[in-house]
Amino acid sequence: MKQSMICASSNFFKKAVLGGWRESEEGLVRLESDSPDVFNVYMQWLYYRTIPVRIDEPGIRENAEYMLLAKAFALGDMLQDGSFQDAVMDAMVDKTSSEASDGQKWFPVGPVIRFIYENTLASSKARLFLVDVYTFKGRGNWLTDWATQDDLPKEFLFDIAQSLLNKRQRPEWHGLVQGSCEYHQHGASDCYKSLLDLRPKPG
Numbered sequence: 001m002k003q004s005m006i007c008a009s010s011n012f013f014k015k016a017v018l019g020g021w022r023e024s025e026e027g028l029v030r031l032e033s034d035s036p037d038v039f040n041v042y043m044q045w046l047y048y049r050t051i052p053v054r055i056d057e058p059g060i061r062e063n064a065e066y067m068l069l070a071k072a073f074a075l076g077d078m079l080q081d082g083s084f085q086d087a088v089m090d091a092m093v094d095k096t097s098s099e100a101s102d103g104q105k106w107f108p109v110g111p112v113i114r115f116i117y118e119n120t121l122a123s124s125k126a127r128l129f130l131v132d133v134y135t136f137k138g139r140g141n142w143l144t145d146w147a148t149q150d151d152l153p154k155e156f157l158f159d160i161a162q163s164l165l166n167k168r169q170r171p172e173w174h175g176l177v178q179g180s181c182e183y184h185q186h187g188a189s190d191c192y193k194s195l196l197d198l199r200p201k202p203g
C-alpha cells in the first residue's frame with residue numbers, strides 16, 4: 001500500500017509516518033486488533049472509494065455484514081478517517097433500505113448494537129443510526145428474539161426510550177377517562193364504586 005495514498009486519507013497514519021513512530025522507520029504500521037476482513041474494507045475504500053455491500057442473504061448472514069461495517073466504523077475512528085466513516089454509514093443505510101433475497105429488510109440487532117456501543121462515543125453517528133433504526137422501524141421482539149440482555153447496554157435502551165418518547169404520536173389515553181377501571185384490580189367482580197352506591201343513603 002502506498003504511503004501517500006493511505007496518509008492522505010488517515011490522520012492516524014499521517015501522524016504515524018511524520019511523527020517518527022518506531023514502526024514508521026520500516027514503513028510498517030501494525031494494526032493488531034483488526035481482522036483482515038475489516039482492513040480489506042478499508043483497502044477497498046482507499047483504492048476505489050467504495051464500500052461494497054455484498055451479502056443479500058437474510059438473517060444471521062445479513063447481520064454478519066452489519067458487524068463488519070460496525071468494525072470498519074470503529075477502525076475509521078482509530079485511523080481518524082472521517083470520510084471513510086461517513087462512507088461506512090452510507091453502506092449501513094443502503095443495507096437497511098434494501099431487501100434481502102427473502103424479500104425482507106433486515107436490520108442490525110443484538111451483537112451489532114453491543115459492538116457499536118462498546119466502541120464508539122455517545123456523540124457517534126453510528127449510535128444515532130441505531131437509535132433511529134429502532135425508533136422508526138423497530139419492534140418489541142427485536143429486543144427479545146434477536147438479542148440477549150447482555151447485547152443491550154443500558155445506554156442504548158436509554159437512548160431509544162428517549163428517542164421514542166420524543167418522536168411518538170400521542171394517541172388518546174383511555175385509561176385517563178373518569179370512571180375508567182383501567183387501573184383497578186377487581187377484574188370481572190364489582191368495582192368498589194358500585195359497592196359504594198349500595199350503601200344506605202344518609203337521611
Ligand SMILES: [Zn+2]
Nearest residue numbers: 181184191192
Ligand atoms: Zn373499578
